Amino acid sequence: MSDALTPAEIDPATTPPSTARRPSERTFHGDTVTDDYEWLRRKDDPEVVAHLEAQNAWTLARQEHLAPLRQTLFDEIKGRTLETDLSVPSRDGDWWYYARTVEGQQYPIHARYPAAGPDDWTPRLLEPGEPVPGEQVLLDQNVAADGHDFFALGSLDVSDDGARLLHASDTAGDERYTLRVRDLATGEDLADEVQDTAPGALFAPDGEHIFYLTVDEAWRPWRVWRHRLGTPASDDVLVFEEPDERYWVGVGLSRSKKYLQIELGSKVTSESWLLESDDPTGEFRIVWPRREGVEYSVEHAVLPASLVEPPSLSEPPSLVEPFETQDPAPATRDVLLILHNKDALNFELLCSPVPAPGETVTPEAATVVVPHAPDVRLEGVSASERYLVLYYRREAISRSAVLSLETRLDQREWDFQEISFGQPLESVGAGVGVWEQPNLKAGYTSFVTPQSLYLYDVASGERTLLKQQPVLGGYDAADYDQRREWAVAEDGTRIPVSLVWRKDKVRFGAVAGSSDEGSTTEGTSADAPAEPAPLLLYGYGAYEMSIDPYFSVPRLSLLDRGVVFAVAHVRGGGEMGRAWYDDGKLAAKRNTFTDFVACGRHLVATGWTASDRMVADGGSAGGLLVGAATNLAPELFAGVLAGVPFVDALTSMLDPTLPLTVTEWDEWGDPLHDPEVYAYMRSYTPYENVADDAAHYPRILATTSFNDTRVLYVEPAKWVARLQAAGAPAMLKIEMSAGHGGVSGRYSAWEQIAFEHAWVLDVLGLADH
Template sequence: MKRFLYITFVAFLTTASAGLAQVTDTQKPRASSYPEAPDAMQKDSILTIHGDSRTDPYFWMRLSDEQKMAEDPDAQTQKVLEYLKAENAYTKTVMKDTDSLQKELFEEIVGRIKKTDESVPYFKNGYWYYTRYEKGGEYPIYARKKGSMEAEEEILLNVNEMAEGHDYFSVTGLEVSPNNNLLAFGVDTLSRRIYHIKFKNLETGEILNDVLENTTGGGAWANDNETYFYTTKNKVSLLSEKIFRHKLGEPNKQDDLVYQEEDPSFYIGVYKSKSDEFIIIGTSSTVSNDYYVLDANDPTGEFRQFASRERDHEYTIHHFKDKFYVVTNWDAKNFRLMETPENATSKENWKQVIPHREDVLLTGIEIFNDHLVVSERSNALTQLRIMNQKNGEEHYLEFDEPAYVAYTSVNPEFNTDKLRYIYSSLTTPMSTIEYDMETKAKKVLKQEEIIGGHDPGEYVTERIFAEARDGTKIPLTLVYKKSTEKSKETPLLLYAYGSYGSSMDPWFRSDRLSLLDRGFIFAIAHIRGGQEMGREWYEAGKMFNKKNTFTDFVDSAEYLIDNNYTSADHLYAMGGSAGGLLMGAVVNMAPENFNGVIAAVPFVDVVSTMLDESIPLTTNEFDEWGNPKNKDSYEYMLSYSPYDNVTAQDYPNMLVTTGLFDSQVQYWEPAKWVAKLRDKKTDDNLLLLHTNMEAGHGGASGRFERYKEVALEYAFLLKLEGLVPDKPAGTN
């Protein structure tokens, strides 16, 4: 699980407004107008490698999981918790004038969400499966109906009931046995993404005594309906490490170890093929994949390796009838499609189906009896290519908007001509569409309902290109209301990520509407480090090319300023996790370009984290950032690491968020960063740290509860724009 996925694409308040009141320079919030900020204790730690020594005055903030959860905290733990609580109290004080706004924001955001809602059902193995929400509930209800949607409902799990008494509760990995009688599911009550797997008898409702601890949460049933394969984690690094075979009714201490990963740069997992004929162990590093397969009818058999493990060979496998399809980068930077007999899977048996293309990234496939659906990415847009395997004809689905995202949805059946896919854009709510691959007819099964209404025609989407300093054209996707005039007084929020090859697609967010209705422009910078423009785009923003990610964002911001979309006084930036690293780098490089920055769960202490292999994710990411135990990587990473490059200069107004139990980016990274910024910065701008003391990387677990933190983030930006009803305390 990469340092990602705090991707809360920006969402803001709801109020119809004719225009924006501009805040004057004398009305701008100043740190000096509030009580003094917390002053973190400094205790120098000297970190030395390659003959170079770094002084870290806040290294003491690091706590172990045992320290955080101890009933009787030791002295160090007390000091850390006191500091975090002091920062939370300071943030609350500074943001006191937004209390009513935050409440209003929260109510507006959740007010757009349909309280009683239901997903589009999908059919598998005789049952229709769906997820629904009830008014007043924070969590989903997982249910099914046998044969027809008119049949009696069977509730698999009511997570609202399960979550009672817990500050955090997450359910994942629901897997129904082949005979439809048993359910496996994972539960996390701490937000560290460490799950224990339980089993439910769906005929009697009984929760079985079998409990599998310290797991990733998911797994795969063998076809005997009593053997379950699952993955456990290293208790220190949290890396997925071992795969076991469990037989229901037997103590899990007797479970057979079927695979152990010896290379700490690899994640592992186990799943079942769409055909239900194979149990597949998948292992992956940043640059390589490796698979082992087992006949699902022979659960006590031996897994066999699909193909030899090779560095820089990335691929995925998909079983169909008597063969496997393989999406591979073997001699194909943007990937190509191969096939191979199911009993002869080494590379020398692979035959090409779709060749490599220089301008098209092949991202995945969906297999049907008569059709093959190919997911592609070209010119920063997603495409769906339909190939008829009976007559060789093919076509692309057509989409009318200049910027959108489309991808295949849940398609568990082979024997159908109907493809389900998801479509969305910055103006079009998420839609589940059924497409007849023979007749080319489309049917919208469901479109996200926006309570209060939404007219896409009231908004404009633009796709423009900023020129980076090396001449590269950086795609930017913007959305704003038709009535908004682009000018130097127009507030604009610029969002980006730029790591792991994760593409930031232009999704619709209902909560963003009120930001747009107040005259904001929202923009996504598709910077290098993602894969929007193909595999080369990713490789140009990782390892020793990582600084391209940061300069692309800075150059995109300057393009928007130079072309009168906004100005530095009204330009805001946001990024989370590895996108928080981006925020940390750009405020060191070009702080003058931004009035405010939100860095959510930011990965900012790059060198120290990547030197510590006991920290979750570190060893798996040496091929993303580099291994600082190598001197050249150390020197390059040190040259941009946000924490190490904080200096005596003016910084923008900043809000930094984290979670005490975050397993992806440890809380001490943002906490140390804020403390160092307070010590070094020369401005009078706001610097706030908010720590969720009960949650981890993704924030609170409830359907609506998480939006309280979102409301705080948005109130911060609105405060900087002078859109809080009452003046901040201490201003003129």
């Protein structure tokens, strides 16, 4: 008999769902822990489902007064969005490809139109809603999603001859995709069908073979398969298998289409394999054997001989000998560009000949193209027939630089030219496109600038705006402002904080100081807000992921009501280079949480906000961040919004049978086998450290999805149960037909955002605005 309340039994005025205490014990390293709520892990138990539904009912009942505000916020997002729109086309082969949306439809439509000829490299600027001459619809996701509560596309690829479409979809949210192949002449799917694939399937250039991935029981992509069209999936060939549970596997095609590539990596080690794509049934060969702690990536390029031959080469003759045997010397050379971190914390870029069969790359004999620098984190390189693009990070800002290969075939210097739009906070990314494309597409955005796509002339540096994200309703970037500030952490490290606000909603003036005892800050700001503003502080801080400046239509509804949006670029992310990441992982993970608290205290001390006017926000690993920060400084925040939060991290990391656990040990540590890691994680994981009396905690809203395979629903469900039992004002909202990314479909996503933002505004006292 269940002792939990059903939705019908809840008194929405006073009673949160009662979660039954069913103590279970676990003992590791001599430490015995009693867990009252581990029983909620039984996903197939009707009582568990009933309890989750009861939590949903409680949350919805407590938020019923916000229904008009939710509708208003949804209408604002919808009203600012050009619902019938389409992307700037990208050429591949004889076609221009794009996606378009139609008002009232949840999902995009993928389509193409024929190119005018071999010299047609300027995309046609299509008018939203107008018929596209020669359009052929490849896949209408709305049709594919019909009859399903959830729909996500995991793979989409067109064969080189343009005749067939590969598509793979997930209709449960568990990230297992059914792969199908469509004949684009008839619009009908072929008999070829493969179940339970991972994202990222692709055609080989011959159009007859497909390479795809499958996952193991822990949802880790670990096998690469080859499928031949017209044959049953049972005949598919296993091409590659990685038994080490720390490694994920991926498969792809070089931009030159000369090589098929298998890439595998743990959190700290990687390895690449190549196969000539004109021999798709051949054997892949290793590029550089894995070495623990060494990460690298490989990009095939065809470069001017002057760049890779003497006198620009300064390395031993072993690199030169293969070129000297060729007579007469051609103007270009096939090489591999290798980005790696062997003895180079922030990575360096090498140029090496393509190794012959039976040989591997020798990094010591390769040319250093871009050397390691302590203040620049190299992040990637892309090659095309006519240029190279280098991606890197400096001063917490992502950057791109281009090197022309066409205008100076005799060049001997690697003179990359940075692409910048001159803003202090900006995100610039250069899209290389297909191998033979003559010009770049440069994407640009900031906290106040909508996503903008430019055609960038590599030879002249001239850029032409192709499209800027439409924002309806009279949006003017001049009405908003953005700024970078620096908080000071417990150990003296300066932590960047990005802020954006609406100018006429935040009045500035000198701030004398702060009464927030114990706050850590470099001092007060003479042009901080004259009075504390309501503020939403977002953080992530894991996996070396960087939160770069980005524009958001839904965020405008907060800014227009006077909310300041801030991002705490805490350690564990990658904003300030690899050391920034290393200082926020494993035995240094606590820095992530104390950095976030320091950023919050800085914003209070400098007058930007006050503790009763600040909400903390984080999702997934960011949910762990805000959960830990709540335990450390519950008085600092008025509310905490935790999306799919990784709050029961110790329990998950102790169970190697759970999805992703073993692969995550390089990020968090291995508490199963290491007692020091166990004790350290036990000291900070949010679920383990909820105060016995948590009545003084801020208001907490945790959101999750029943079919999430990355952070299982049970983590926030247990956390909320423990918070409620300790007296904290906590609620759980769970989507019963969704995955880690939440609901699918843009209108459903807007409804979810409106729900969360209405809750934030209510916490901040702005629900009536």
